[in-house]
Amino acid sequence: MEKKLPVYLSKKNGDLWLTEDEHESLNISYRIKNIIFEENSPFQHVMVLDSYTFGRMLVLDGIVQTTSIDGHIYNEMISHVSLCIHPDPKRVLIIGGGDCGVAKEICKYDSVDQIDMVDIDKLVVEACKTHLPKVSGGLSDPRVRFIFEDGVKFAQNKEDTYDVIIVDSSDPIGPARVLFEKSFYQSLYKALKGDGLMVCQSQSPIFHSEVMKQTFERISEIFEKVKMYTAVVPTYPGGLWSFTIGSKRYMNFNPAKLSQKDTYYINEQIIESCFSLPQFILEQIKI
Amino acid sequence: MEKKLPVYLSKKNGDLWLTEDEHESLNISYRIKNIIFEENSPFQHVMVLDSYTFGRMLVLDGIVQTTSIDGHIYNEMISHVSLCIHPDPKRVLIIGGGDCGVAKEICKYDSVDQIDMVDIDKLVVEACKTHLPKVSGGLSDPRVRFIFEDGVKFAQNKEDTYDVIIVDSSDPIGPARVLFEKSFYQSLYKALKGDGLMVCQSQSPIFHSEVMKQTFERISEIFEKVKMYTAVVPTYPGGLWSFTIGSKRYMNFNPAKLSQKDTYYINEQIIESCFSLPQFILEQIKI
Numbered sequence: 001m002e003k004k005l006p007v008y009l010s011k012k013n014g015d016l017w018l019t020e021d022e023h024e025s026l027n028i029s030y031r032i033k034n035i036i037f038e039e040n041s042p043f044q045h046v047m048v049l050d051s052y053t054f055g056r057m058l059v060l061d062g063i064v065q066t067t068s069i070d071g072h073i074y075n076e077m078i079s080h081v082s083l084c085i086h087p088d089p090k091r092v093l094i095i096g097g098g099d100c101g102v103a104k105e106i107c108k109y110d111s112v113d114q115i116d117m118v119d120i121d122k123l124v125v126e127a128c129k130t131h132l133p134k135v136s137g138g139l140s141d142p143r144v145r146f147i148f149e150d151g152v153k154f155a156q157n158k159e160d161t162y163d164v165i166i167v168d169s170s171d172p173i174g175p176a177r178v179l180f181e182k183s184f185y186q187s188l189y190k191a192l193k194g195d196g197l198m199v200c201q202s203q204s205p206i207f208h209s210e211v212m213k214q215t216f217e218r219i220s221e222i223f224e225k226v227k228m229y230t231a232v233v234p235t236y237p238g239g240l241w242s243f244t245i246g247s248k249r250y251m252n253f254n255p256a257k258l259s260q261k262d263t264y265y266i267n268e269q270i271i272e273s274c275f276s277l278p279q280f281i282l283e284q285i286k287i
Numbered sequence: 288m289e290k291k292l293p294v295y296l297s298k299k300n301g302d303l304w305l306t307e308d309e310h311e312s313l314n315i316s317y318r319i320k321n322i323i324f325e326e327n328s329p330f331q332h333v334m335v336l337d338s339y340t341f342g343r344m345l346v347l348d349g350i351v352q353t354t355s356i357d358g359h360i361y362n363e364m365i366s367h368v369s370l371c372i373h374p375d376p377k378r379v380l381i382i383g384g385g386d387c388g389v390a391k392e393i394c395k396y397d398s399v400d401q402i403d404m405v406d407i408d409k410l411v412v413e414a415c416k417t418h419l420p421k422v423s424g425g426l427s428d429p430r431v432r433f434i435f436e437d438g439v440k441f442a443q444n445k446e447d448t449y450d451v452i453i454v455d456s457s458d459p460i461g462p463a464r465v466l467f468e469k470s471f472y473q474s475l476y477k478a479l480k481g482d483g484l485m486v487c488q489s490q491s492p493i494f495h496s497e498v499m500k501q502t503f504e505r506i507s508e509i510f511e512k513v514k515m516y517t518a519v520v521p522t523y524p525g526g527l528w529s530f531t532i533g534s535k536r537y538m539n540f541n542p543a544k545l546s547q548k549d550t551y552y553i554n555e556q557i558i559e560s561c562f563s564l565p566q567f568i569l570e571q572i573k574i
Contacts, residue, residue: 239526
């Protein structure tokens with residue numbers, strides 16, 4: 001007897017398809033070669049699928065999170081910018097980031113001697129380490145300490161500990177909503193050292209401009225310095241994506257720190273130009 | 288009796304949907320509020336649909352060409368960069384651009400006194416002028432001369448005529464394939480004045496990197512100067528899009544020419560940063 005298909009997949013004319021239904025009025029369907037991994041964790045349904053267009057993809061509760069063809073763009077852009085701003089980052093905290101791609105990028109910095117990666121779902125981390133090597137790089141650097149618990153609670157109990165905190169969250173619906181609240185950014189401020197800085201993804205300027213604006217405002221109210229930058233993330237709706245940095249002291253970047261690093265998307269030119277914002281974003285965040 | 292639905296649309300649970308099937312392994316479906324316009328021209332099936340996610344969209348043979356929510360990004364980026372490079376553009380040729388968005392942007396330059404817009408399909412131009420005002424701006428500037436014929440043949444018969452030529456083509460399949468051939472770029476070189484320049488869209492760096500690379504190489508072989516830049520076009524696959532400029536003399540831009548212009552996406556910062564290319568593009572085009 002044939003194994004039952006996961007509820008998120010369907011067969012059409014003999015082909016397997018994943019259809020995302022997260023947007024009420026926009027459906028995206030991916031033709032799938034193979035189901036590489038599928039299991040329920042205590043938190044969500046976890047799949048790694050091999051797709052025709054994007055290669056292997058991490059899919060949580062039926063929604064594509066990252067893919068082999070473009071995962072590196074998001075991961076490089078959320079990681080290297082802040083690491084090139086802090087002059088000597090040693091302790092880095094990653095909240096979320098279960099696909100291991102952010103940790104992989106941070107490991108490229110010799111100055112860093114401890115990376116705490118807090119993700120609630122161990123199954124996601126294990127599935128990506130094993131089945132999504134183009135994103136996770138198989139991550140086995142001994143400087144990475146995996147902590148499988150609630151990132152918000154973990155950060156609340158830290159004080160004056162980290163040089164850089166990277167918030168690699170999913171969208172602000174369901175459990176990730178709290179990662180966009182002001183009280184969360186306040187706990188990050190406390191968890192950072194006196195000259196630390198944080199960065200988070202702040203959603204699509206086109207489809208979630210209210211969230212983007214609110215994130216920028218909330219971080220501005222807490223941190224001494226704030227800046228927004230953008231990147232193109234092809235598999236996210238709208239393509240254009242925003243990131244917000246809150247910093248206690250540093251905001252100048254040293255793009256030379258990137259040289260000799262093996263990257264696919266970011267380079268010295270990109271880090272210099274990513275802070276150039278389109279007119280409609282400038283008007284929204286009024287800087 | 289109910290009117291028969293256009294073949295590209297279908298009803299699901301009482302809602303109207305457009306499903307693009309141009310990619311074998313990636314289907315995108317848009318929920319549609321209303322069919323604003325629908326007619327067959329001698330060249331293609333033309334629709335203007337009002338969608339929930341992207342507002343009004345121009346749809347040719349079932350494929351979305353431009354939308355109210357993001358059409359301006361593409362049109363501003365293909366128009367203003369070259370107009371800010373040429374120090375005194377007077378005569379501009381647009382090949383394609385039936386949605387009128389490029390012509391609308393060029394009209395923002397007082398120095399320009401003639402805009403020849405050559406598109407084979409009069410019905411597209413009329414539909415967009417009437418039913419897609421957010422993209423076309425209703426275009427009624429007397430400097431615009433509409434010419435409804437084959438753009439390739441039109442350009443072949445011109446010599447030493449234009450300061451700037453903008454090739455706003457669709458993808459290099461079917462009739463638009465010739466707009467990516469070397470002989471076409473040679474005829475543009477001839478049609479330009481001694482200090483003229485041309486710009487074309489050169490496809491997605493992620494999904495059509497071969498076309499992008501080939502376009503850059505072909506233009507490099509003909510023009511004295513060549514440069515590539517990118518922009519985010521949310522409704523195009525991959526989001527990231529490339530443009531290539533071929534110039535006989537000028538390549539420095541004067542971003543101050545943008546000041547006081549009413550734009551939604553481009554500004555002085557964006558024009559300065561759009562030439563910063565991601566690492567994987569630099570490696571492909573070897574500059």
